[in-house]
Amino acid sequence: HGYMAEAAAEPNGDSALIREHNCVLRAVAEKFPEVCVAEEKFLAEFLGAVVERRKHIASGSSCCEYCVKDKAGLGTGG
Secondary structure: OOOOOEEEOOOOOEEEEEEOOOOOOOOHHHHOOOOHHHHHHHHHHOOOOOOOOOOOOHOOOOOOEEEEEEEEHOOOOO
16 A cells, blocks of 8 residues: 655645655564654655654554655754
8 A cells, every 4th residue: 555645735834744644664663663763864864854753653643744844944054
């Protein structure tokens, strides 16, 4: 079934959400939660953005949800 992912802009316009409604790594993540940390890091590196996981299937949520913000828009200098 893949990740069954969707992306949407936040109403405030300064970030976006990525939601994964299926976890292809669920069985592994239940035993090795570090794969979820690696996924968050991968998304941040791939997108060149700040990524924060807000929801987590392995913790009982109905989806994994990531908030994505542009590094340049945070005033951190990159």
